[in-house]
Amino acid sequence: MQSESETSVRLRFAPSPTGYPHLGNIRTALFNWLFARHHGGKFILRIEDTDVARKVEGAVEVILDSLRWLGLKWDEGPYFQSQRLPIYREIAQRLIEEDHAYLCYCSPERLETMRREQAKRKQPPKYDRHCRDLTQHEKTQLEATGIAPVIRFKTPLEGKTTFYDLIHGPVTFKHDVLDDFILLKSDGYPTYHLANIVDDHLMFISHVLRGDEWLSSTPRHVLLYQALNWQAPQFAHLPMILGPDRAKLSKRHGAITITEYQRQGYLPDAMINFLTLLGWSLDDRTELLSQEELIKHFSLERVGKTAAIFNRDKLEWMNGVYLRKLSPGEFVRQAMPFLDRDLPESVERPLNSTYVNQVLSLIQERAKTLAEVSQLASFFFLEELKYDTGLLSSGKLAAEPAARTITIASQKLEEVTTWDATTLEDILRPLATELNLSAGALFGLLRVAVTGRTAAPPLFQTMAVLGKKKCLKRFDAALQLLSTYLS
RNA sequence: GCCCCCAUCGUCUAGAGGCCUAGGACAUCAGCCUUUCAAGCUGAAGACCAGGGGUUCGAAUCCCCUUGGGGGCACCA
Helix, strand or coil: CCHHHHCCCEEEECCCCCCCCEHHHHHHHHHHHHHHHHCCCEEEEEECCCCCCCCCCCHHHHHHHHHHHHCCCCCEEEEEHHHCHHHHHHHHHHHHHCCCEEEECCCHHHHHHHHHHHHHCCCCCCCCCCCCCCCHHHHHHHHHCCCCCEEEECCCCCCEEEEEECCCEEEEEEHHHCCCCEEECCCCCECHHHHHHHHHHHCCCCEEEEEHHHHHHHHHHHHHHHHHCCCCCEEEEECCEECCCCCECCHHHCCCEHHHHHHCCCCHHHHHHHHHCCCECCCCCCCCCCHHHHHHHCCHHHECCCCEECCHHHHHHHHHHHHHHCCHHHHHHHHHHHHHHHCCCCCCCCCCHHHHHHHHHHHHHHCCCHHHHHHHHHHHHCCCCCCCHHHCCCCHHHHHHHHHHHHHHHHHHHCCCCCCHHHHHHHHHHHHHHCCCCHHHHHHHHHHHHHCCCCCCCHHHHHHHHCHHHHHHHHHHHHHHHHHHHC
8 A cells, every 4th residue: 555545545445344345335336436436546345254143145246346347447355354353353453562453252141131231220331440440360260161251342431522524524422322342252253343443544445435334433433533533534434324114224114135136137236326416416406427427526514414315216216217328239248148037938049149139129219127028028029929818809798899900900901011100000991991990990909919018009000020920920929819819 | 212314286396585475307197199008299277385372574494492204213225
């Protein structure tokens, strides 16, 4: 790390691999990234894997994949705290030597009963500082028992700590509401509080942007920086993203991980645009911003303080906007994997790319997500359509005229040699008048016969893409259906 | 229980004392366009700015209290 690091803008995203990242985690990463990019600074990735017990296998890869998918490139790292253990132990040791920390031999059981007592007496749960002032004799005795101690911070008994939060302004905590929190666990791993501040210092982090849930731990961190005689970074606590029940986002809300959004066919740019607007705004009207614009305009001054419930409808809308903005070629490129994944197995692979191009040109402005594409386009690919006869005729009475209409249309189309949308329209539109039907009634009927559904892309274009052979075959199938229905 | 944070339409938000009879977006509803759907366009409805006190000539904007919501108080992060 160069010496200029000490003065430059350096942000970090420091997730712990205890689960897969969700919207809240990623929004934090995004704001850090935006802030770093806006200031021409560095964005660093650090994995805080100090909780051996809760570590989730494969989580690190998912975190990296999520960031890569969104295009949040990091400039350094990933660093792993589990590979830096000696550093934390050394710092913890130093704190003991300088009388800012002490060894604690209290058993989890003792702590547990202590907390239960406190709860019973409606007292705040706080470590009672039992080991803070052990005599040398007591220390020696406890050491002899072989109990693995933890290292606790000697929180000042009196006074208060005030820090300036870039979003909240000055925030003050009295020391007596803090307790002697643990720095180093008995397994030799540091806790978040220790590892986090040690690394932020060693990695020259200039700004700490994290969720509001960390606000009340910040005085501990400030105290640690002071004890170590280090300069603290600037803090900015971002408003949280809440679940529909207004509670902190968690697995309970369907655990929608960021990779799940990818799977459901959301575009990274749409996600980024949407997520940035959760807590930040440019002005009173701008909703759609490119990454470049976001980077250009992002500032902490325009970050709000109120927690937000994320609104899936709006995300869908925005994704639709981004989908429509794609060039036809790019849309195909994006949608192809989804078609491959979701179209029924019966559809022959590989898909014909010329055909797919034609089909998707009719689908693009109708899809809100890429995952919807297969559903919207399936009838283009299936050999046989399955649908309710009721769609062709509302009741037996209408079945016969319906069959007659389809037969006539089918005969007319049989003769067509130039199978394109204009020709088809030129033939079928007059037919409606001829049969004394409204255009809507005729086209609606044919649409069901050709697509198996009542809502589909425009009929003539659809038929043009499907091709003559398939269309006529589907008319026959519809007639079959109607005849079985009549008999 | 204690501490901290927050408080504008259902949701995301604009608003940093007079521009606010509170603006935009999503969703909703209606109309237009139209062969259905989608898109687009137009319009409607939707917030007595949580409530109550102040300060001020004047408050959504400043202060206080209340209420509500959230977060934290682990050998989790």
